[in-house]
Amino acid sequence: MNIQQLLGIELPIIQAPMAGVQDHRLAIAVSNAGGLGSLPCAMLSPENLSQALRVIQESTDRPFNVNFFCHHVPAPDHSREALWRKTLTPYYEIFGIDSETIPTGPGRQPFSREIVDILEPFRPPVVSFHFGLPEPALLDQVKSWGSKILASATTVEEAIWLERNGADAVIAQGVEAGGHRGMFLTEDPTTQMGTFSLLPQIIDAISLPTIAAGGIASSEGVTAMLQLGAAGAQIGTAYMLCPEATTSRIHRQALRSSTARHTALTNVFSGRPARGIVNRIMREIGPFCDTAPPFPMAVSAMAPLRAAAEKQGSGDFSPLWAGQNTSGCREISAAEITLNLAGLPLSG
Amino acid sequence: MNIQQLLGIELPIIQAPMAGVQDHRLAIAVSNAGGLGSLPCAMLSPENLSQALRVIQESTDRPFNVNFFCHHVPAPDHSREALWRKTLTPYYEIFGIDSETIPTGPGRQPFSREIVDILEPFRPPVVSFHFGLPEPALLDQVKSWGSKILASATTVEEAIWLERNGADAVIAQGVEAGGHRGMFLTEDPTTQMGTFSLLPQIIDAISLPTIAAGGIASSEGVTAMLQLGAAGAQIGTAYMLCPEATTSRIHRQALRSSTARHTALTNVFSGRPARGIVNRIMREIGPFCDTAPPFPMAVSAMAPLRAAAEKQGSGDFSPLWAGQNTSGCREISAAEITLNLAGLPLSG
Numbered sequence: 001m002n003i004q005q006l007l008g009i010e011l012p013i014i015q016a017p018m019a020g021v022q023d024h025r026l027a028i029a030v031s032n033a034g035g036l037g038s039l040p041c042a043m044l045s046p047e048n049l050s051q052a053l054r055v056i057q058e059s060t061d062r063p064f065n066v067n068f069f070c071h072h073v074p075a076p077d078h079s080r081e082a083l084w085r086k087t088l089t090p091y092y093e094i095f096g097i098d099s100e101t102i103p104t105g106p107g108r109q110p111f112s113r114e115i116v117d118i119l120e121p122f123r124p125p126v127v128s129f130h131f132g133l134p135e136p137a138l139l140d141q142v143k144s145w146g147s148k149i150l151a152s153a154t155t156v157e158e159a160i161w162l163e164r165n166g167a168d169a170v171i172a173q174g175v176e177a178g179g180h181r182g183m184f185l186t187e188d189p190t191t192q193m194g195t196f197s198l199l200p201q202i203i204d205a206i207s208l209p210t211i212a213a214g215g216i217a218s219s220e221g222v223t224a225m226l227q228l229g230a231a232g233a234q235i236g237t238a239y240m241l242c243p244e245a246t247t248s249r250i251h252r253q254a255l256r257s258s259t260a261r262h263t264a265l266t267n268v269f270s271g272r273p274a275r276g277i278v279n280r281i282m283r284e285i286g287p288f289c290d291t292a293p294p295f296p297m298a299v300s301a302m303a304p305l306r307a308a309a310e311k312q313g314s315g316d317f318s319p320l321w322a323g324q325n326t327s328g329c330r331e332i333s334a335a336e337i338t339l340n341l342a343g344l345p346l347s348g
Numbered sequence: 349m350n351i352q353q354l355l356g357i358e359l360p361i362i363q364a365p366m367a368g369v370q371d372h373r374l375a376i377a378v379s380n381a382g383g384l385g386s387l388p389c390a391m392l393s394p395e396n397l398s399q400a401l402r403v404i405q406e407s408t409d410r411p412f413n414v415n416f417f418c419h420h421v422p423a424p425d426h427s428r429e430a431l432w433r434k435t436l437t438p439y440y441e442i443f444g445i446d447s448e449t450i451p452t453g454p455g456r457q458p459f460s461r462e463i464v465d466i467l468e469p470f471r472p473p474v475v476s477f478h479f480g481l482p483e484p485a486l487l488d489q490v491k492s493w494g495s496k497i498l499a500s501a502t503t504v505e506e507a508i509w510l511e512r513n514g515a516d517a518v519i520a521q522g523v524e525a526g527g528h529r530g531m532f533l534t535e536d537p538t539t540q541m542g543t544f545s546l547l548p549q550i551i552d553a554i555s556l557p558t559i560a561a562g563g564i565a566s567s568e569g570v571t572a573m574l575q576l577g578a579a580g581a582q583i584g585t586a587y588m589l590c591p592e593a594t595t596s597r598i599h600r601q602a603l604r605s606s607t608a609r610h611t612a613l614t615n616v617f618s619g620r621p622a623r624g625i626v627n628r629i630m631r632e633i634g635p636f637c638d639t640a641p642p643f644p645m646a647v648s649a650m651a652p653l654r655a656a657a658e659k660q661g662s663g664d665f666s667p668l669w670a671g672q673n674t675s676g677c678r679e680i681s682a683a684e685i686t687l688n689l690a691g692l693p694l695s696g
Contacts, residue, residue: 156609175523176542190612190626190635194524194542196563196572197672201609204675215544224544224572261504261549264538278538287538324545327552 001209003036003232006169007126007148008063010034011342012226014150014171014211015334016236017067017128018179018321019043021247024052024059029244029334031062034342036126038065042108046118053122063125065150068111070132070184071272071295076104080293085301087291091281091317095308102304108270108296110134116141126150128171132161132184139166150211152182155191159202159210170206171234172199174214178237178323180274181265189265189273189288196228203229217328219343238328238337245334250315254279260326269319271298280316281305349557351384351580354517355474355496356411358382359690360574362498362519362559363682364584365415365476366527366669367391369595372400372407377592377682379410382690384474386413390456394466401470411473413498416459418480418532419620419643424452428641433649435639439629439665443656450652456618456644458482464489474498479620480532481513488514498559500530503539507550507558518554519582520547522562526585526671528622529613537613537621537636544576551577565676567691586676586685593682598663602627608674617667619646628664629653 003012013035015026019042027037039056041049056064085092085099092099109115111134119127119142127142128150134142143149143166151167153159159170173182174195181192193201195214203210209231216222222233240247240255247255254260254277265273266287272295276282281302292298305317330337339346351360361383363374367390375385387404389397404412433440433447440447457463459482467475467490475490476498482490491497491514499515501507507518521530522543529540541549543562551558557579564570570581588595588603595603602608602625613621614635620643624630629650640646653665678685687694 174542174544176545191610193672194522194544194563196522196542196544196569197524197565200565200569201673201675215542217545217548220576221544221548224575227572227575228568262539324541325549327549 001231003169003209003211006209006231007036009036011338012222012232013338013341014038014065014232014234015239016213016234017065018236021240021251021321022245024055026239026242026244026334027064028056028059030338031060031064033335033338035338036063036065038067038128040067042069046114049118053124057122065126065128066119066124067128067130068115069108070129070134071110073110074294074297077293081297083291084293084298087285087289088301088305091305095305097304097308102301104300108299111138113138120145123147130180130182133165133167153202154181154183155186156201156205158183158185159206161185163206163208167208169209169211169231170202171211171213172202174198176215176324177213178275179321180270180272183273199225199228199230215323215325217325219341222341223343235341237323237326238341239334241329241331242334242337248310250310250313250318251320254315254320255322255326255329260322263322263324267292267298269298269302271295274319274321275323277320277322279318279320349579351517351557351559354557354579355384357384359686360570360580361686361689362386362413362580362582363587364561364582365413366584369588369599369669370593372404374587374590374592374682375412376404376407378686379408379412381683381686383686384411384413386415386476388415390417394462397466401472405470413474413476414467414472415476415478416463417456418477418482419458421458422642422645425641429645431639432641432646435633435637436649436653439653443653445652445656450649452648456647459486461486468493471495478528478530481510481515501550502529502531503534504549504553506531506533507554509533511554511556515556517557517559517579518550519559519561520550522546524563524672525561526623527669528618528620531621547573547576547578563671563673565673567689570689571691583689585671585674586689587682589677589679590682590685596658598658598661598666599668602663602668603670603674603677608670611670611672615640615646617646617650619643622667622669623671625668625670627666627668
């Protein structure tokens with residue numbers, strides 16, 4: 001079964017949810033073009049989530065996807081946090097930041113009962129999860145509305161786990177993909193495979209439709225993945241220069257420059273491995289830093305550095321998320337990108 | 349131009365040269381089946397190289413490839429070597445190995461004037477290089493015989509360099525590939541991209557035919573890469589269980605087991621990053637070990653551990669080279685693998 005059949009969409013294209021660089025506008029544009037638009041929800045307050053869902057339902061009658069994180073929030077660990085701030089102290093000094101004034105806290109909320117209650121009246125056609133799946137009672141409730149469940153697997157073992165635990169389709173997230181690795185059964189970065197290796201092995205191991213993600217940037221790339229047995233393709237990076245994305249000016253500049261050719265997995269922005277364009281802080285304390293606290297606890301202490309540097313026009317401390325293949329990034333509408341990826345001419 | 353036109357072969361399939369697990373027999377079988385068989389030559393003595401070339405020319409009238417390394421042999425560094433042996437001392441003790449008796453030395457010879465003289469009477473149709481290209485005078489001489497030159501690129505920058513320096517086609521070696529990374533302009537493992545990201549970016553950057561390598565294990569995989577613009581596909585791992593390969597019993601067992609699903613890049617066997625199935629020594633001192641001396645100097649000190657462990661039936665200290673996608677490994681003839689990869693039925 002392909003994703004057009006499973007999700008009721010026209011094209012085999014899912015726009016990857018990308019927290020921090022997009023809101024409902026990108027999702028609406030992609031859904032209206034015949035793909036599956038996605039809203040990243042992990043950083044939205046309850047009010048903003050409701051509001052975004054209302055706008056999406058008013059703006060499209062096509063299926064759309066809401067994406068959530070399923071991490072476990074670690075208990076506060078003051079000594080760990082102190083160590084992390086000590087690592088960042090030389091940078092606080094550059095910007096004259098008083099580290100005593102920086103709030104602590106998780107910064108990213110996992111899927112919860114409260115979110116289920118917000119979603120219920122909207123019955124979103126598709127709900128996708130990163131870092132595993134929510135607890136069974138919550139998942140069952142979401143499924144009872146008829147929502148289709150997608151979730152990311154970065155290893156064959158994770159794909160098998162997702163199939164056993166209620167996903168309707170699995171996203172094979174190859175190591176090329178930008179942003180956070182969805183890994184949840186392992187913390188070992190060496191387990192992460194290229195899309196071209198991961199996809200066929202997951203297809204062999206499970207009977208659910210498997211969606212390819214990571215490194216796809218053109219209609220040839222989409223066709224190649226379908227050829228390899230994918231039920232569809234999920235693409236993020238190619239949408240980041242669209243006018244409908246909220247990608248910052250600094251982030252857009254980096255994506256357009258040749259520095260975008262060098263990305264790396266890093267834990268310095270959030271505590272979890274995520275792929276971004278290599279910048280100063282990744283180079284100097286990373287890309288993997290032992291003192292970074294577990295996800296999402298690393299975020300708070302980095303935030304004021306990012307803000308201060310961006311105010312000066314610098315992306316030295318910003319998570320410049322991007323996949324390994326930025327060749328699909330173009331400053332054209334999300335509808336145009338979607339149709340291009342599907343190998344279709346622009347209609348009308 | 350595809351590789352059939354460039355190299356005068358029937359099928360878009362190159363058998364990747366794999367030092368340590370194959371000799372002329374695999375190369376002959378693949379060339380006779382219509383692909384390009386490859387002989388890994390970096391570990392052959394001058395006599396053995398001549399002998400293998402004679403046997404190949406007697407056994408096939410189709411094009412074949414001889415592969416060489418182009419590394420710079422580092423000057424002996426006794427303090428570095430002592431540090432490396434100190435790292436391995438606990439393991440020497442397990443097997444009762446006297447580290448004083450272990451010879452030092454490079455173990456792998458780079459391409460040289462002597463090799464050019466050996467090759468000249470054979471005028472091999474294709475010569476491929478890993479770790480860059482030989483010096484211009486040697487390369488020009490090889491090209492003067494009409495030999496076509498292939499070389500591996502692991503980054504866009506390396507592909508551009510190879511085009512400028514005389515390669516006839518570039519092998520885009522994605523990070524999924526087994527064995528040694530061909531990297532030569534960078535030592536930074538974060539620059540290494542998945543095949544699906546690397547291939548289109550190299551195709552965009554150069555005008556030479558570009559061959560896809562890394563993670564390809566089926567005719568669908570080959571077709572997908574051709575779809576993405578590859579001039580052909582180079583495949584190694586899928587041939588490792590063939591009767592014509594010399595893969596050890598221990599290595600074959602690992603490839604057939606689910607442990608093959610977890611490979612990693614490691615420098616502990618040779619001093620250069622190479623992908624193999626994760627085993628004890630990689631887990632305990634690696635996968636990257638700071639005390640490993642530069643390629644190929646790490647080989648000598650590891651060799652007696654490998655020999656002693658293999659004698660006991662253990663692959664704990666062996667380089668179990670494999671790509672990230674072992675799903676194409678089958679115990680069938682190399683001709684059958686070649687035709688399968690090309691999507692053709694077995695003839696006759």
